[in-house]
Amino acid sequence: MQLALCHCSRPQRRTHSGVEEVPQISSLAGATLQRGRHSTGGSVQTLKWADYDADRRRAYMHVFGGFGGEPHVGHWTEPADNFAWLGLMCLARVCTYGYTFQFAEDFSRADIFITGNCCCCLLLPCVPLWCSPGWFTIPSSLVAFEMVQAEGSSDGSFWRRNSSTCGQPFKHTYDLVEVFTPDGTPGKYHADLAEYAPDLMVISR
Secondary structure: OOOOOOOOOOOOOOOOOOHHHOHHHHHHHOEEEEEOOOOOOOOEEOOOOOEEEOOOOEEEEEOOOEEEOEEEOOOEOEEOOOHHHHHHHHHHHHOOOEEEEEEOOOOOEEEEEEEEOOOOHHHOOOOOOOOOOOOEEOOOOOEEEEEEEOOOOOOOOEEEEEEEEOOOOOEEEEEEEEEEOOOOOEOOOOOHHHHHOOOOEEOOO
16 A cells, blocks of 8 residues: 555654744644535645745645655545545545645735646656656646635635636635634634534545
């Protein structure tokens, strides 16, 4: 199983990203819920262990983990009863699927870029270091994501997640809301977990 998932060594030790030290987006270092009725509705994720560059206001998330010189664990859940997603998670993992968040100067919004590798570890026993996270970015002219802090939110606890395909205008996809704070206590929208999140969720290691 470790060979199939290119996980031949132990994942690197998790370190705090520093996102929780930025007041305008600190809630993203807790757990946020995708609140909405769509294909990945109810998923939970965190930027607590993302790679964050404070000077550039840029965060990189290993969505499902992956191999890029050092293996990583996932930071994103999917429903456990959806076999299609289980397969997609494995495929995304071996291609080191990730998201880069580029925050605006005032942290009121962020552009989200899809990154990954144009190869599949299932075909190779080891992947060289050049095949690292961020090696390939899908052009925004094909698929573009953004998140915008909702009115009244100043700590990253409530975002509107919008999507665009093929250069079309952005459309609202779902809300991203804080369900757990960075210290693990229930967040502002913790009650929404019962309504939107599945009973069982999986996360890759």
